[in-house]
Amino acid sequence: MRTRWLVVVLAALLAAIGAVVALGASPAAAAVEDEGAGCPVPGSVSLTATSRLPDPFRTVDGARITSKSDWRCRRAEIKELAERYVYGDKPSKPASVTGTVSSSGITVNVTHNGRTASFSAGVQLPTTGGTGPFPAVIVVGGFGADTATIRAAGAAVISYDPLAVGREGTPRNNKQGAFYTVYGATSSTGLLAAWAWGASRIIDVIEQSGGSVLRADALGVTGCSRYGKGAFAVGAFDQRIALTMPIESGSAGVPILRGIPGESGAQPLSSAYGEQPWLGDAFSAFTGNPNTLPIDMHSVVGMVAPRGLFIMENPAVDWLAARSGSVAALGGAEVYKALGAGANISYWSDVRDGTHCASRAEWRTPLQQHIQKFLLKTGNAAGVFRISSRKAGNLADWRDWQTPTLTDGPPTTDPTGGPTGGPTTPPPAGGGCTATVSVNQWTGGFVATVRVTAGAAPINGWTVGVTLGAGATITSAWNVNRSGNTGAVQLTNVAYNGSVAAGQSTEVGFQGTGTGTGLSPTCTAR
The missing domain is CATH 3.40.50.1820 (Alpha/Beta hydrolase fold, catalytic domain)
Known part of the structure; x- marks a missing residue:
């Protein structure tokens, strides 16, 4: 377990507070190299074989994160595991980093534990x-x-x-x-x-340059x-x-x-x-x-x-x-x-x-x-x-987890409908389900993200109907089964995303050729 200085802990906590506030604002880099420097480092980890991708939202102790603020320390866990098993350790800032920045070059001088090195x-x-x-x-x-x-x-x-x-x-x-x-x-x-x-040491020098x-x-x-x-x-x-x-x-x-x-x-x-x-x-x-x-x-x-x-x-x-x-x-x-x-x-x-x-x-x-x-x-x-x-890979073939709806304020949405964002609607007041779609269109093709939302009661399965425009063809889909690739298409849940709690949502998607604008999905619950 790495040593954590108190000042680093306090700085990380302050940075985390700022990150939670700013998350929905214009995207920005963090003020520090590692906002999770004060988070606990995972101890021994059970290396259990699974062909599915590990759940990024599940902590080492088995709990799933529930808020955006939880992501700071969950990210720190992922970072530690990535270093431990894949990359090797990336040390934090050395004891001394100095250098210069000019319009033509940067010099970097590092000293740590009595050893020095330089590069440019x-x-x-x-x-x-x-x-x-x-x-x-x-x-x-x-x-x-x-x-x-x-x-x-x-x-x-x-x-x-x-x-x-x-x-x-x-x-x-x-x-x-x-x-x-x-x-x-x-x-x-x-x-x-x-x-x-x-x-990172180049960035240190740029920071110091004023x-x-x-x-x-x-x-x-x-x-x-x-x-x-x-x-x-x-x-x-x-x-x-x-x-x-x-x-x-x-x-x-x-x-x-x-x-x-x-x-x-x-x-x-x-x-x-x-x-x-x-x-x-x-x-x-x-x-x-x-x-x-x-x-x-x-x-x-x-x-x-x-x-x-x-x-x-x-x-x-x-x-x-x-x-x-x-x-x-x-x-x-x-x-x-x-x-x-x-x-x-x-x-x-x-x-x-x-x-x-x-x-x-x-x-x-x-x-x-x-x-x-x-x-x-x-x-x-x-x-x-x-x-x-x-x-084209299919995420549904690789995961058995769903993406949580994290608290700490509403998610930001792109009014033009990005690949994993887009407009949302409140859940239906009664039972059943509703579906919305956001489309990212380019010349000759598109990606559509479909959000299925349960009403006042949980659902145990769902089918979304959508009619593609003339000439549009689905080429691949993820997290969903589909009937047909053109015209009137039905999208049906797979095994792990059919059960949706009251008021909660799940998302699926597909890629196609042609035009994907103007889609009007319907949803039927089972």
Whole structure:
């Protein structure tokens, strides 16, 4: 169990109070690296095998969280389990972090327990001009979302070389780089957590700089391929990151670990563990049986909530496990939805160019929109889910839990109807059920989220009827059985979401081609 200083506890408690108040407001990064630093650390955990994704809303002691404020310490549990079994430990801020920030670069100097290390990062200011301070996107390995688009949108680019912090090509018992200079070459921490630690130290220096060049409260991160794995870890583990944008991260990145062994052509877990020491040493026990892990990557996606998250994947390369990635995104989106932040997560695998880490025209506009919304605070575009039919996962196949309705104020809704948000209506006054639908439409396709709400009495099953417009076809669905794909379609509950308590709701969804606007669902209870 880690030592917790009283001052850290008090700071975390104050941060948590602020987070509860602000959760329904405009999305923002946290003021500290880890808001859950004062939460209890889980003791020993029973590693019981299950093929289903662990419930992100169920604590280690077996209780389900009931309020948004509970998420702070539940997230801290997930973080601890992710470090313990997947990534290795990501230490908190060292005893001394100093450095400089200029219009062309950042220097970082770290001292801890008598050991010192230094590294640096390049800076390119926006091409839109202005005097700053500027929001910025950390580009892991200089290889991520299109930097020209980032700079044109009004954000600076921080070129971060993670190999200076955790070098690839080294054995696990002799790891190299700034992180291992400080914490030891035999540290069990993998490169991804080390890279995340290095990014956090860059943020420390930006915070100390006084904001003359870069804004510490408006930072994003991106990376592609192995650097996409790193970008995902950076955003998950440091709550000061306002916008996380991993691209084609593959095994050890976004995709659920339980799904990879069954996804044809995906990089095996043993390969991802052995190719480089990306993952923590403890993960060696799970490469052949991820079903015994007490968490999975959908919960790591949830660790980013309610901050901005834009996941980009490529279904043309089997090695990248995009089907398992879509399941992780759908599962993590349930955390966003429970926190009232469903419009803050996007997932996009519907791309034409199958080249690995290509600069894609499809992603340019949403990239700009995400920078405007989460870094510049000048936009409010809803999140989108565009899942390629070639690699579409079905969350219903992977979970046996439902998403709770958390208290602490009403959830925020996006008036345009985001992928996991949308308008809600009060429950019916009598028995039976009602259904509402929110649609996220794009050229040629859509995602529809259907909310079923029980009336004054509980229901034990339900059927939603909906008539699709001419030319519209359902290509995939989750958490629901369906009759037909065109015209008049009936959606019927699956085994675990048929029972709905009085006044409570459950949500299902489907993706389709054509136009999904104007849907008018009806609900019949059983």
